[in-house]
Amino acid sequence: MDQSYRPDTACIHSGYTPKSGEPQVLPIVQSTTFYYDNAEEMGRLFNLEDDGYFYTRISNPTIDAVEKKIAALEGGVGCVATSSGMSAIFIAVLNICKAGDHIVSSSAIYGGAFNLFNKTMRDMGIDVTFVAPDAAEAELEAAMQPNTRVVYCETLANPALVVTDLELYAKVAHAHGVPLIVDNTFPTPINCRPFQFGADVVVHSTTKYMDGHAVQIGGAIVDSGRFDWTNGNFPMLTEPDASYHGMVYTERFGKAAYIVKARVHLMRDLGCQAAPENAFLLNLGLETLALRMERHCANAQKVAEFLEKDSRISWVNYPGLASSPYYQLAQKYMPHGSCGVISFGVKGGRAAAAKFMESLKLASMVIHVADLRTSVLHPASTTHRQLTDAQLLDAGISADMIRMSVGIENIEDILADIRQALEKVKA
Ligand SMILES: *Cc1c(COP(=O)(O)O)cnc(C)c1O
DSSP: OOOOOOOOHHHHHHOOOOOSSSSSSSOOOOOBOOOSOOOOHHHHHHHTHHHHHHOOOOHHHHHHHHHHHHHHHHOSEEEESSSSSHHHHHHHHHHHHTTTTTTEEEEOHHHHHHHHIIIIIHHTTTTTEEEOOOOEEEEEEHHHOEEEEEEEEEBBBBTOHHHHHHHHHHHHHTTTTOOOOEEOOTTHHHOOOOGGTTTTEEETTTTTTHHHHHHHEEEEEEEOOOTTTTTOOOOHSSBBBGGGTOOOOHHHHHHHHHHIIIIIIHHHHHHBHHHHHHHHHHHHHHHTHHHHHHHHHHHHHHHHHHHHTTTTTEEEOOTTSSSSHHHHHHHHOTTTOOOSSEEOOOOOTTHHHHHHHOOSSSSSEEEEOOOSSSSEEEEGGGGTSSOHHHHHHHHOOOOEEEEOOOOOOOOOHHHHHHHHHHHHHOO
């Protein structure tokens, strides 16, 4: 694989290069297991002494190709594909945190990730402090504890559309000898590559733009290979692992210690692997990612500008609008565009929002976001309904907020649909 490809070329060519006589298109290797004709060879694979496939829970050629493509897109040393974005987040954190440890996280994150940290991981003995997404350096510093092992945020938060100051978060994390883990689902590596701004690990829900067609649930963890795990804070990477005859990850795998451990320890024990067929579908989506992101962003910019001028709309939040409090940060971290998701309020509050949503014809009401069809959602009554009003506000969500995921249809059809739905609200 050629690491020098530009992102739009990497989308198509990275990860899989057929040899003479092999399929031109990435094949689905629908096999749980792999044949070897001697026990010695298989034993070396089990001991992690050789590279090779033996069981799909650990690795599989179809999944491997997609992992290599995503690693190339993010500029990382390795990637593990998982069964969902949620399992990617869980494994990324659990790989370096145990009971008694602590996470500092931006409060403006995906609702599922918030619940994972706030309830499930607390119950496991891993504590969390949430900080305001725009926290100043002193506030971030104050949240750090001696047992903090991860700082976590989203590049572009779903659904609050907050752009996080990655360099600031990375600076504070690194000053305390801990990595910054960034969820880069919304901008995708086409619009932002967090490793360039100090992030150490990137996670994705590949269910969203990377897939782009809403056909599979998946996740990915990418390792920059740049964090120094030998600073004393991460014994799970620097002390012998008894389940591999006392092997030490940092000694055996160097820069790839973190991502190898995620695979051979946590994927082995938790089994959240992607299905080969889903990896195949994800790869198809990735092939057109660069092209689709361009169109999503262009369409969303036009919808945002249209809504901002309409008197029936109370507010519009899109980082591509000069009026957005995140415009400057977006220009810095994602200068070629952010994503296709916009949020806004319809005057008249909850009832008007409901009427508007019901009146849309082209745009469909679904839980999903970030695929090629324009869709709408009311977060307060769906994705974020477990959150209290105070937690909603911390996550940057108001009761009247409509989230519109602008698709790649013709912009005139999208705008016509919004216009006719707004007419119904007025009536
Ligand atoms: C959807 C989403 C997730 C969760 O991913 P699933 O694939 O649904 O498990 C995590 N983070 C962000 C930013 C998301 O949008």
